[in-house]
Amino acid sequence: MVTKTAWIFPGQGSQIVGMGRDLATTDLGKEYFRKAQDILGWSVLEVCQGDTKILSRTLYTQPCLYVIQCILINLLKQNQTNPNFLAGHSLGEYAALHAAEVFDFTTGLQLVKNRAEFMDNVVGGKMVALIKFDRLYLNEIIANVPNVVLANDNSEQQVVISGTPQAVDKVSNSIKAKRVIELKVSGAFHSHLMKEASEQFQVLLENINFEEAQVPVLSNVEAVPRTSKIVLKENLKKQMTGSVRWRETMISMVEHEVIRIVEIGPGKILSNLFKKEYTQITIKNISSLSDF
Structure with a gap:
C-alpha cells in the first residue's frame, strides 16, 4: 500500500x-x-x-x-x-x-x-471563533441574521463567524458555545x-x-x-x-x-x-x- x-x-x-x-x-x-x-x-x-x-x-x-x-x-x-x-x-x-x-x-x-x-x-468588521456548539442551530441563526456568515468551517466543533460587529455579536450571544473567542483582526475576512x-x-x-x-x-x-x-x-x-x-x-x-x-x-x-x-x-x- x-x-x-x-x-x-x-x-x-x-x-x-x-x-x-x-x-x-x-x-x-x-x-x-x-x-x-x-x-x-x-x-x-x-x-x-x-x-x-x-x-x-x-x-x-x-x-x-x-x-x-x-x-x-x-x-x-x-x-x-x-x-x-x-x-x-x-x-x-x-x-x-x-x-x-x-x-x-x-x-x-x-x-x-x-x-x-x-x-x-x-476596517469595521469582526470575527469570532465558536468552539463546541449546536451546528444546526448556528446555521439557522446565521440564515436569519443579515451581515454575518460562516467564514471558517474548521472542524465539526470549531468555526469562525464573520461580519459587522452588531451581527456577529447577535449570533454569538444567541448560541450556546463552550468558548467564544474574538479574533484580533481588522476586518470581516472571508465575508x-x-x-x-x-x-x-x-x-x-x-x-x-x-x-x-x-x-x-x-x-x-x-x-x-x-x-x-x-x-x-x-x-x-x-x-x-x-x-x-x-x-x-x-x-x-x-x-x-x-x-x-x-x-x-x-x-x-x-x-x-x-x-x-x-x-x-x-x-x-x-x-x-x-x-x-
Whole structure:
C-alpha cells in the first residue's frame, strides 16, 4: 500500500515571534529573505524577531508566513521529499500553490503583498471563533441574521463567524458555545464585506500567469483536489469573500486515503484539528531546521 502524504499550510494566527531565525543560517533562506526584502521594502526576518503587535498586523503577518513556509517547502524539496496532496488555510493556500509549482516564490510574494495591503485597509468588521456548539442551530441563526456568515468551517466543533460587529455579536450571544473567542483582526475576512478588496485583488490576479499544478491542490472554496491552472486561479479569486471549507478539506483527504499529514509553518493549529477528528492519521510538524 502506498503511503499518501498531504502537506498543509496554516494561515494568519499561526505566526510566532522568533520564527524563521534558524532558516537565515541556510543559503536558501538567505536568498529568499533577500528577495523578499527587495519586493516588500522591509525585512521579514526583522519583523519576525520584533514586536508581537507589528507581526500580528495583517500587512506584515501574511508576507512573513508565506516567506517562511516557502523556505521550508524548498528545503524539503532539496531532500527529494514530495507530497501527494496540498492544501492551505486561507493565506496558507498561496504556499500550497507555490509548492505545487503553480507560481514561483517571487510571483506568490507579490500576490501576498497586495492581498495583505488590500485586507489591511478594510476596517469595521469582526470575527469570532465558536468552539463546541449546536451546528444546526448556528446555521439557522446565521440564515436569519443579515451581515454575518460562516467564514471558517474548521472542524465539526470549531468555526469562525464573520461580519459587522452588531451581527456577529447577535449570533454569538444567541448560541450556546463552550468558548467564544474574538479574533484580533481588522476586518470581516472571508465575508461579503471584503467585496471591494476582493475586486481590487481580482484585477491584479487576472494578469498573473499560473501553471498547471504538479501536485493536486485542495482550494479553500471547493475542498476538491485540482491541478487545472484555470480552476485554481478562479478558486483563488473567490477566496477572499468565500468560506474556508477546512472541515470538508480534511474529509476529502481522508477519502483520498491520505494517512500522513505534514504541517509546514509555525504552530500546530491545523495538526490539532486533524488529531481531534482522525486518530488514524500520522502527523508531523515542520516549523524550523530542527524538525528536518
